Amino acid sequence: MNRGKIRKTEGIELPNESKIKNLEEKEHYKYLGILQADNIAHTEVKRKTGSEYIRRVRKILKSKLNGGNTIQAINTWAIPIIRYTAGIIDWTQAELETLDRKTRKIMTINHAVHPHSDVDGLYLPRSSGGRGMLQVHQTVEEEKRGLEEYIKDSEEDALQMVNNAKLFNTNETKQAYKKEQVKNRAEKWKNKPLHGQYLHNISGKSDITKTWQWLKNGNLKKETEGLILAAQEQALRTNAIRAKVEKSTTNCKCRLCKEADETVDHLISCCKKIAQTDYKQRHDKVAGMIHWNICKKYKLPVAKDWWDHNIEKVQENEDVKILWDFRLQTDKHLPHNTPDITVVEKKEKQVKIINIAIPGDSRIEEKEIEKITKYKDLQIEIEKLWQKKTQIIPVVIGALGAVPKDLEEHLNNIGATEITISQLQKAALLGTAYILRRYL
Ligand SMILES: [Zn+2]
Known part of the structure; x- marks a missing residue:
């Protein structure tokens, strides 16, 4: 460069005998990963990074990665391509939003996100019911604030000169901006009449942290x-x-x-129409897991893994008798006399009546109460007849994953401590997904 103009040379020789070659017109070189010559090549960088970002998103979504890993891969392998240019390349909001839109489109094409699904939900943390994906636009804005903070705090002369040039004027820390974005997004999501309904339906009744566990696991x-x-x-x-x-x-x-x-x-x-078929299958899967765990607890012979478990109507040893879907004989005829699982502890002289249910998520609490009231008469009869203290324990999970506040307590009470709530939740969700795919 001579007085701001590019001068043609045969290249410049360096003291170590290497040579910087002459740049042809419109040719750029990379410095710290950014294309430049007499100026930063904004348009060229945007074109190149944009298409590399999209290429990676596409590649990830074509892979067989599970839900959690898919998003993780986008966040850690695709997003950094754009993040690296933040604050240096003059991206416009519209350009960044176009990249976000393209990302969602590729996700939809690859069935990772439903065409009518909520946009805000996609970018909310998994721990609060979202997919946890980073938004290109937000990432760039965050990074700008991060750079600004860095420059402001730096004591290096050159960086202080950059700071004095006031290139950034956000007057906001990266953390504050991020927090604000998440808060606004969660608020917006909650207030949407259809998209926010689920949250309204389960709040107060469920353990929210455990309810979102399946998303956090991402498996x-x-x-x-x-x-x-x-x-x-x-x-x-x-x-x-x-x-x-x-x-x-x-x-x-x-x-x-x-x-x-x-x-x-x-x-x-x-x-x-499908209560006795599809619902029963889903119910029995979850109930079978509980049954396996109970058998294991009392040292009855069982398969190593719950998915290989063979349920027998009656299983017994000197400590316990475990009945599956077994009608209990009583003097009085009772309409509800066939619990899912009955555990008779011989030495402790107690009986546990266990019922499993997978209702609509808004009714998890109701369902627990219903299961207890329905079997109240049976409890009284059994106590009288068998002279054993009898408890009724409901195990309820929402068809879309809602976890009642006291589920853990009930599982501990049964002694089902090997099966996790996540595993039960996953089984219920897979059953529900099967039903939706089959009939919709
Ligand atoms: Zn129907």
Whole structure:
């Protein structure tokens, strides 16, 4: 460069005998990873980093990574491509938002996110019910603030000169900005009539931290993760949604029973038509896990893993008798006399009546109470007849994963301490996903 103009040379020789070659017109060189010549090549950098970012997103979504790892890979392998240029390249908000939109589109094409699913939910932390993905736009804004803080705090002469040039004027720390974004997003999400409904339905009744555990674990397939969240957000096209929201049909009734309105809640927990088939299968899966754990606890011979467990109607040793779906004989005829699992502890002289249920998530508390009231008479009869202290213990999980506050206590009471709440939750969710895929 000579007085701001590029001068043609045969290259410049350096003292160590290496040579800097002459740059042709419009040619750039990379300095600290950013293309430049007499100026930073903004347009060129945006084109190159943008397409590399998209290439990586696409590659990740084509892979067989599970839901959690897919997002983790986007955050740690794709996002940094753009983050590196933050504060240096003059990205406009529109350009960054276009990258975010493209990302969501690629996710939708690869079934990782439902087309009607909530955008805010995608960027919320997994611990509060989101997918935990980093947004390109927000990341760049965060990084700008981070750079500004760094420059402000630096005692290096050159950086102090940069600080005096006032290139950034956000007047906000990176942390404060980030916190504000998460707060606004969570607020917006909660207030949406359809997308926020799930949260309203389960708040107060459930242990929120445990309820979001399946998302934190992230071990479902990305397709299943997207489907369950879409179900929670009322984003699935049930007949009720088609008739009442989209107005694309006049028939809002359930395609199976043709009686009730076809909502997600109805399909996954209330339809009589599939109560004895699909619901029972899902129920028995969860109940089987509990049964396996109880057998194990009392040292009855069982398979090494719960998924290989063979349930027998009656299993017994000198300490215990375990009954599965077994009708208990009483003097009085009782309408509810067949608990899912009955545990008779011979030495302790006590009986545990265990019932498992996977209701709609808004009814988890009701369901626990219902299970206790229904079996009250049986409890009284058994105590009288067998002269043993009898307890009724409900094990309830929402069809979309809601965990009641006292579930852990109940599991401890049963002694089911090897099976985790996450495992029970996963089994319930897989059963629900199967039902949604089969009928919608
Ligand atoms: Zn139905």
